[in-house]
Amino acid sequence: MKLLKKPPLRVLLFSLVAMLAVAVTGTAQTQPQNIEVRIGAILASNQNDEFDARLKGLEKQLRVLKYRSYRLLTDKSENIPRNGNKVFEIPGGRSLMVTPQEFQDNRIALQVRLTDGKKPLLDTTVRIANKGNFILGGPPHEGGVLVLSISATVQ
Amino acid sequence: MNGCEDKVASIERWLDGELSGAESESLRVHMVACAGCSEARRRLEKLQSTLTDVLLSEAQPVDFMPFWRAVQLRINEKRPWYQDALDWMRGVLPASRLAWVVPAVIALLLAGVSLESYWRGGRNAFATVESIDAYGRNVALLREYDTKTTVIWLYQDQEGENEAAEETAPSGPAF
Numbered sequence: 394m395k396l397l398k399k400p401p402l403r404v405l406l407f408s409l410v411a412m413l414a415v416a417v418t419g420t421a422q423t424q425p426q427n428i429e430v431r432i433g434a435i436l437a438s439n440q441n442d443e444f445d446a447r448l449k450g451l452e453k454q455l456r457v458l459k460y461r462s463y464r465l466l467t468d469k470s471e472n473i474p475r476n477g478n479k480v481f482e483i484p485g486g487r488s489l490m491v492t493p494q495e496f497q498d499n500r501i502a503l504q505v506r507l508t509d510g511k512k513p514l515l516d517t518t519v520r521i522a523n524k525g526n527f528i529l530g531g532p533p534h535e536g537g538v539l540v541l542s543i544s545a546t547v548q
Numbered sequence: 549m550n551g552c553e554d555k556v557a558s559i560e561r562w563l564d565g566e567l568s569g570a571e572s573e574s575l576r577v578h579m580v581a582c583a584g585c586s587e588a589r590r591r592l593e594k595l596q597s598t599l600t601d602v603l604l605s606e607a608q609p610v611d612f613m614p615f616w617r618a619v620q621l622r623i624n625e626k627r628p629w630y631q632d633a634l635d636w637m638r639g640v641l642p643a644s645r646l647a648w649v650v651p652a653v654i655a656l657l658l659a660g661v662s663l664e665s666y667w668r669g670g671r672n673a674f675a676t677v678e679s680i681d682a683y684g685r686n687v688a689l690l691r692e693y694d695t696k697t698t699v700i701w702l703y704q705d706q707e708g709e710n711e712a713a714e715e716t717a718p719s720g721p722a723f
Contacts, residue, residue: 412654454692454697502678514683514685515681515683515687515702516679517681518678518680519675519678522674526675527697527700530701531701531703532702
């Protein structure tokens with residue numbers, strides 16, 4: 394019959410905190426304020442065997458491309474509000490417009506538009522894991538090719 | 549019997565053989581000197597004797613074997629595991645601690661949800677391409693499983709775009 398007595402205050406407080414945590418976690422998942430988008434522009438070529446030490450974190454992913462040399466040209470990151478967009482200047486006079494879209498199941502949908510001057514080169518929507526990335530490559534640049542690592546992190 | 553009321557209980561215990569040697573001797577000496585207690589002893593002995601006679605005569609025709617068999621069965625009966633578990637729970641979790649079970653279950657559920665989300669995050673680490681438009685150019689899509697890498701590769705077109713860089717650029721990676 395002891396169970397039917399008034400539960401201890403500590404138990405009630407703990408339950409309340411636990412339920413609040415659930416509520417906060419749920420809303421945080423659906424309502425990110427900003428998305429930090431990071432664009433690393435890399436020159437991949439077969440001219441030498443140099444591997445830029447700043448690209449250590451991306452080495453395994455870049456080795457998939459089978460070039461001999463990788464050099465980081467620019468590394469920019471921007472906080473983009475939800476439903477906003479940002480244009481990143483890419484080496485070679487190109488630009489990349491990134492528009493974060495929905496965030497669901499810990500994954501962010503990014504619309505990415507690559508242009509060369511006014512000429513559109515690529516328009517894609519990619520869904521990546523929070524803090525994840527994908528590689529966009531191919532445009533020729535300085536005797537090699539330009540490889541972009543595009544990553545996004547929910548703030 | 550004045551002041552000997554408490555002795556009656558001792559006499560009952562004495563008759564049942566529950567007193568120690570010293571207590572028995574002390575009571576016996578008292579009963580020799582006290583007529584009231586001696587009378588009480590005589591009454592109780594008679595009552596006990598009558599009850600024994602009646603019980604023995606009535607119990608004779610009763611078959612106690614089924615009763616003892618049932619007792620034996622109960623003793624030998626293997627308790628189900630959940631009964632043991634319940635007893636163990638009662639020992640470990642008295643009622644005061646049982647109140648913590650509700651928040652503890654909530655905490656466990658939260659941990660489960662977090663783990664599931666973490667596991668799903670790992671499983672869905674691949675980027676997925678939902679739409680792609682390369683404006684007529686060739687494009688390749690590669691997913692490399694060891695490093696969970698998704699690559700979108702834009703090939704040079706055949707119409708001489710990007711002539712400035714084409715001369716030394718390879719046409720594409722060897723993936």
